[in-house]
Amino acid sequence: MDDVDGVLADVQHRHHVSPERLEVIRTVVDKLVKLASIDTNVDDLRVAVSALGELVDASTLFAQWRGVPKLAVFGSARTSADSPLYEMARGLSAAMAERGWMTVSGAGPGIMEASAMGAGRTHTLGVNIDLPFEQFANQFIDAETMLVAMQHFFTRKVAMTRPSNAFAIFPGGLGTMDETFEVLTLLHTGKSSPAPVVLMDAPDGTFWRQWTHFVEHAITADGYIDEQDLCLVRPCATVDEAVTEIERFYSNYRRFEVVDGRALVGVARTPDASQLDEMAIRLPVFARGGPPRLDDEHTISFEFDGRNFVNLRLLIDLINTWR
Numbered sequence: 001m002d003d004v005d006g007v008l009a010d011v012q013h014r015h016h017v018s019p020e021r022l023e024v025i026r027t028v029v030d031k032l033v034k035l036a037s038i039d040t041n042v043d044d045l046r047v048a049v050s051a052l053g054e055l056v057d058a059s060t061l062f063a064q065w066r067g068v069p070k071l072a073v074f075g076s077a078r079t080s081a082d083s084p085l086y087e088m089a090r091g092l093s094a095a096m097a098e099r100g101w102m103t104v105s106g107a108g109p110g111i112m113e114a115s116a117m118g119a120g121r122t123h124t125l126g127v128n129i130d131l132p133f134e135q136f137a138n139q140f141i142d143a144e145t146m147l148v149a150m151q152h153f154f155t156r157k158v159a160m161t162r163p164s165n166a167f168a169i170f171p172g173g174l175g176t177m178d179e180t181f182e183v184l185t186l187l188h189t190g191k192s193s194p195a196p197v198v199l200m201d202a203p204d205g206t207f208w209r210q211w212t213h214f215v216e217h218a219i220t221a222d223g224y225i226d227e228q229d230l231c232l233v234r235p236c237a238t239v240d241e242a243v244t245e246i247e248r249f250y251s252n253y254r255r256f257e258v259v260d261g262r263a264l265v266g267v268a269r270t271p272d273a274s275q276l277d278e279m280a281i282r283l284p285v286f287a288r289g290g291p292p293r294l295d296d297e298h299t300i301s302f303e304f305d306g307r308n309f310v311n312l313r314l315l316i317d318l319i320n321t322w323r
Contacts, residue, residue, distance in 0.1 A: 075111025075170030093118030
């Protein structure tokens with residue numbers, strides 16, 4: 001441990017890191033030292049090291065744009081340029097770029113290419129996956145300064161979902177389904193900050209209608225999730241619908257965090273007493289520990305047990321109706 005303390009002292013001296021950051025670094029170094037004493041498969045060690053490196057690379061890239069809202073776009077790499085879905089992806093990212101948003105793209109062809117084209121090189125962050133087929137960085141990504149490459153799908157999903165403030169999901173295959181359920185799981189369990197999810201399809205498309213039918217008649221009907229859980233997504237058949245949904249989500253709602261067992265919900269407009277009463281009546285789960293209150297004119301607080309993130313989404317929807 002003397003060696004660990006020496007490394008940390010050198011890090012602190014060279015980089016003037018905060019005590020909180022130094023403690024995180026200590027945890028990482030401690031685990032690396034522990035690995036040296038365990039008879040672990042060397043391939044497992046390589047995966048751990050490469051995964052950590054990929055997450056650090058992604059964090060380094062995204063840190064430059066921390067204050068800029070981001071739309072993560074998922075969809076098939078096989079969508080052709082003459083597909084209406086391709087044009088929708090291009091149009092959505094272009095519309096969001098006009099509003100100051102960046103697009104987080106998988107950097108490959110198909111929907112990823114279309115979204116990067118729409119947002120433009122200065123408004124697209126690419127998170128590529130190394131595959132022997134189908135996946136290569138498209139020409140609309142600034143590969144020198146706006147792209148990071150991954151070996152692992154799980155690190156790629158973390159890199160794309162963690163910093164994103166909204167999600168647009170177009171029809172796709174196994175990878176897109178994996179990303180869809182990953183996003184919904186993160187939102188459902190509170191492992192990701194509340195965010196709007198728009199399911200994009202052409203007006204005459206049936207992809208998400210069939211997906212919803214499966215969710216309702218298999219997953220929901222068999223009791224694996226609740227009926228209201230689908231409030232986490234919004235099907236959209238036009239770019240305008242998607243933009244409206246994303247902007248509506250942030251029209252009054254601003255932020256969410258939990259501190260010492262209390263939820264703190266930031267709002268742009270100060271609610272009045274009747275609106276707080278409405279919240280307690282409509283969502284009594286958030287009034288069990290006492291009525292919701294204003295900690296300041298832009299923060300609603302109430303007891304929160306670390307669950308009920310679907311009800312939190314319903315609360316955000318309610319807050320956004322307040323004028």
